[in-house]
Every structure is written in C-alpha cells, then in structure tokens.
Amino acid sequence: MKVFENPARSEWNSLLQRPVAEAAKLEAIVGDILQQVKARGDEAVKELTLRFDKAAITELQVSEAEIREASASLDEALKTAILTAKANIETFHRKQITQTEMVETMPGVHCWRRSVAIEKVGLYIPGGTAPLFSTILMLGVPARLAGCKEIVLCSPPDKAGKLHPAILFAAEAVGVTKVFKAGGVQAIGAMAYGTESIPQVSKIFGPGNQYVTCAKQLVQQQGIAIDMPAGPSEVAVYADATAHPAFVAADLLSQAEHGSDSQVILVVREKALVEQVQKELETQLAALPRKDLAAKALDNSKIFVIDDESTAMELLNEYAAEHLILACDNAGELARQVINAGSVFLGHYSPESVGDYASGTNHTLPTNGYAKAYSGVSVDSFVKKITFQQLTRQGLQMIGRTVELMAEAEGLEAHANAVRVRTIK
Incomplete structure (x- = not known):
C-alpha cells in the first residue's frame, strides 16, 4: 500500500480514484455480449457460459432435485448459520415496512402513498472465485418482505455445471422462485431481455465485477431498472492511536480478498501506526488462501496520514466508501460527521464482515463513490411508491x-x- 502524508486538497481527487478499466473498450465488449443474448436467447447464454465459465450446460434452470441434493449435502452447522443470519436480516428489514397514511391537505382533499411490490425482480449472485450465498439473503429477504411475486436468481456455475450447495440452500430458504446457472454479462442480459428459459424482470439487483456493473448500466439505458452501480468491493478504515493494528489489518484484508480489482483505504492520525499495520498485513496476508488476489488489491490501495481529525473525516467523506470503519474510541462522536458512506462500523469490535453476513444490515451497497447519492439495498428497493388522491x-x-x-x-x-x-x- 502506498503511503501519503497530509496530501493537499488539490490532490485528493486523483489520489482517491478507484482502479477502472478503459470505459469505451469495456462498453464495447459488454454491449456485444448483451446483443448476442438479446438475439439468440438460451443458445447464446449456454455458449457464453462455456466460453467464460468453462461449463457445458444443457438445462439452465436448476431442478428441484438439484436443490434437494444440495440441501442434503450441506453441513448442518453452516445451514444453522445461514438461517441465523436470515433471521437477523429479516428482523432489521421488517422494520422498514411502512403503513399507508392518509393526509388531508385541505378540507375535502385527501392524499396518500402506497407501497406496491415490483412483480418480477432478478438477483445476480457472483460466483467466480467466491460463491457469495450471503448476497442471496441480502436480496431475497427484502424482496420477499416487499411482496415480489417472482424472484429470479442467476449465478455462474462451476466447471462441472453446478452451483455451490450453499447458494441453492439459501435461495430456497428465502423463497427464490427460479434459479438459473448463468453468470456474468450474459446473466444480466438474460434477465433484462428474457430468453426461452430465463424470465424477463423489471429490476435487477446484485453486485459484480466491472463487466457486470457495466452490463447493468447499459440495460438501464434500455428501460430495465437496477439497484445501483455496485462494482468491486471496497473499505475505508479510519484509525487513531486507540486502534488495534491487528484488527485494522484484518479489516483491510477482509475486503482485499474479494478480488484484484477491490480497493482498501486506510486513514491514520499517527504515522507510527502505519508501520504496525503494514507488519500485521504482511503476517496475516501470508496465511490467507486468497493471498494472491488480496496482494493485487493492496497494490491498488493507499494509506493516508492525516494529522487533523476533521480533515481526515473530510477526506473519507470525499472518498464515499462502500464500507467505512471507525476504529477509534470516539467512533460514536465521529459517526455524526459521516455524510457519504454505504454502511458504517463503529468502534474496535464492529468488523465489516459482521455486516457482510449476519448483523442484519444489508451488504449490497454503493461503491465507486456512488455513496454520495445512493443508498444500500432495503425493502424500499423492491417496491414502487404510488400516490393517490381523492377529492x-x-x-x-x-x-x-x-x-x-x-x-x-x-x-x-x-x-x-x-x-x-x-x-x-
């Protein structure tokens, strides 16, 4: 990680840039894949799945037998963990359901607003180097609470043409109606346009790499709603003299291991902490199964030494991180200064990974600075607000x-x- 000491504000914009692919080239590649899916449906999805995922698929939809087999094969302790997380997520999200309230703006003029579920939604669940079955809970639970009638799930298969058992177990647990073996841009295209097997949906949810994010943005231009431009994962950590270097390093690595295009940012008050964290990073990184991916992400990452607390918070608000960790004793006080972040973790015992899995908050959050204008996924993401009036x-x-x-x-x-x-x- 590169270290910058008290950089001038004029340098912030360039220093806080995320790693990105060249836009025109990316759009051309993604646009071509989307057009293939639109024109040739299932045939194109299967061909692209073989090309990108090295999996030969005959039937795109996962069968009931496959779901039963997956559930039976999954470790009971993991099943319990998934259901515990699901319960916490339901508890938190159920409180987001609002009741219709009628307002009389003047005598004889009555207005009200009602939440109506989006009928058909599509959930994209990354597979690739990590089967993110936790994302199914984060999307499926609020979709069900909102009352969506059809919940379609797409996820890339492994080389054997199968989805991870935990993905299928979680999908069944939250009430997903149909599951398909399709990933990447082709999955986004299939849900946007519809194919012989995969239904067209009205809104697409879920994180992904730059190709998936680009695909979501392109289909949005064609009338399909999306949750947000959620790209590679990121975390920013603010740490002062009270922080534990081992905790800070662990939090940075928990995001860096997502992929080589992830980014982590560390903002510290004392330069002495930098060396302590770097030593912990080296030690912990060596023990990680995904150390090569994490190491590449760290190459794209930065450490800022900012002497002044207020200036440090201003820099963090400018970065607008997907996840923001305040590793300090006065986290509650500093939290009041946060205006741009997807989700905030306060204190020394609130690791970001808890929010990723089981605390109850949603982990589908705005990345790439979009936290300046977007919120994370909630029950509201799955409904339309229709206004009524009667005079x-x-x-x-x-x-x-x-x-x-x-x-x-x-x-x-x-x-x-x-x-x-x-x-x-």
Missing part, C-alpha cells in the same frame, strides 16, 4: 381556483378546464 365536491371547490390560475399562467387551458367543468354552478 370531494367541496374539496374541489376549495382548491379549484388555485389550479385554474396556475394552469392559465402556464398556458395550459385544458388543465384549467378539467377543473372548471366540475365547479361551474
């Missing part, structure tokens, strides 16, 4: 002249007349 005759009489005057001023006479014909005595 009595008296209500229209009271508000009518206001509407007429405004419509006439805008030159929209038909608008004014829609009121006038009802209020002429």
